[in-house]
Structure formats: C-alpha cells, structure tokens
Amino acid sequence: MGWYQYVMAAAYDPFMRHLEKDLLHYRKKLLGRTRGQVLEVGAGTGVNFDLYPEQARVTAIEPSRAMFLKAQKRLAHPNIRLYNLGLEDDGLEALRPPRGFDFVVSMLVLCSVRDYPEAIERYYKLMSDTGKLLVLEHIHATGTAYGKFQEWVNPVWRPLADGCHLTRRQDLDLKKFFRPIEEGYFRLGADWYWAVMEKNPGL
Numbered sequence: 001m002g003w004y005q006y007v008m009a010a011a012y013d014p015f016m017r018h019l020e021k022d023l024l025h026y027r028k029k030l031l032g033r034t035r036g037q038v039l040e041v042g043a044g045t046g047v048n049f050d051l052y053p054e055q056a057r058v059t060a061i062e063p064s065r066a067m068f069l070k071a072q073k074r075l076a077h078p079n080i081r082l083y084n085l086g087l088e089d090d091g092l093e094a095l096r097p098p099r100g101f102d103f104v105v106s107m108l109v110l111c112s113v114r115d116y117p118e119a120i121e122r123y124y125k126l127m128s129d130t131g132k133l134l135v136l137e138h139i140h141a142t143g144t145a146y147g148k149f150q151e152w153v154n155p156v157w158r159p160l161a162d163g164c165h166l167t168r169r170q171d172l173d174l175k176k177f178f179r180p181i182e183e184g185y186f187r188l189g190a191d192w193y194w195a196v197m198e199k200n201p202g203l
C-alpha cells in the first residue's frame with residue numbers, strides 16, 4: 001500500500017489547514033514548555049518542528065516513509081533529529097536517553113496507532129520518572145448524538161484516513177498511567193483533549 005501512504009502524506013496538510021488555525025494555539029502552548037530530551041511520536045509532516053524552543057533536543061519518529069520524507073523538508077532546526085521509526089520498532093530503544101525522555105509529545109497520534117494500549121505503555125516506559133507527557137488528541141464524543149455518528153462512520157472513516165479511529169477515549173485511557181497536571185477539553189469539529197501529564201506515582 002505504498003502509493004496510499006504517499007497520497008495520504010500529500011493530502012494531509014491541505015486537509016488539516018482549516019483545523020490547524022485553531023490547533024496552533026494548543027500546539028504552541030504545549031510545545032513552548034519543552035526543554036531537555038524530547039520525544040515526538042508520529043511527527044507526520046513535521047508541523048510541530050518550528051514550534052520547539054531552542055532548549056529542546058528533539059528526537060522525532062515517524063514510521064510512514066512518505067510522511068517522513070515530507071517532515072525531512074521541514075527540518076530547519078539543528079536540535080531536531082528525525083527517524084523513520086514507529087513506537088514499536090526495536091531501534092527506538094537505542095535512542096532513549098539513559099534516564100528516559102523529559103517530554104513525550106503525542107499529538108493526533110493515538111487515534112491511529114495500531115496497538116493502542118501497548119502505545120500508552122510505551123509512552124510510560126520511554127519517559128523519565130519526572131518526565132511530562134504533552135497530549136493533543138481528538139476523542140470520541142461519548143454519549144452524544146455526534147458520538148453515535150462517529151461510531152457509525154468509524155468503519156468507513158478508518159480505512160480512508162490511514163487507520164484513524166474516531167471512537168477512542170485517549171483521555172480516559174491515558175489517565176490509567178498518567179496524572180494530568182493541566183488539562184482541557186474543547187470542540188473543534190470533533191471533541192478534543194489537551195493535557196500536560198506526569199507518570200502516575202501509584203504505578
């Protein structure tokens with residue numbers, strides 16, 4: 001399905017343009033606080049790269065070759081290293097700093113990772129004990145008419161949108177492993193969740 005990945009990568013930025021005007025506020029608010037060793041998971045076309053402060057040393061991973069090639073073109077910042085890897089790839093362990101990452105960035109990614117519970121556990125293992133998880137994800141509008149529509153359309157949407165699920169509750173599932181220090185919900189087409197989270201000290 002190589003050609004499909006290239007179509008997705010070409011269509012992604014134009015498709016997202018109208019949402020990005022509003023998402024930019026949240027991206028800036030979250031990424032502006034990064035410093036030290038940062039892992040960006042699923043960098044896509046590299047929309048976040050310009051938003052990192054100088055103190056951040058970013059390891060960005062992106063498994064789709066087509067997205068990776070697009071993101072490479074946005075690599076103006078010498079403090080960002082980009083790898084054609086996914087969360088589950090063995091090569092990622094070698095990039096983990098000895099004490100773990102100070103920040104893990106998860107933006108619009110958990111909707112499309114294949115092994116979703118495993119991905120959340122990986123975030124936990126990749127982060128340092130004092131690390132922070134920065135989250136910006138669209139979530140299922142549970143218990144609403146719109147949520148019912150999402151459930152209905154999800155089987156058609158998922159294959160068309162590169163595995164993106166409309167019916168996940170990343171907020172609830174992340175809270176099993178992480179404790180929000182700051183969080184918020186907003187409506188932008190779908191329902192969205194943003195958060196700064198730390199490891200749940202009870203685990």
Ligand SMILES: C[S@@+](CC[C@H](N)C(=O)[O-])C[C@H]1O[C@@H](n2cnc3c(N)ncnc32)[C@H](O)[C@@H]1O
Pocket residue numbers: 041042043044045047061062063064067085086087088107108109112113114
């Ligand atoms: C919707 S795009 C979001 C891109 C970017 N994070 C953003 O904020 O616009 C989701 C990205 O997650 C990537 N992805 C999917 N599964 C992944 C995995 N297992 N590990 C890392 N990235 C993954 C996809 O290849 C895709 O580029």
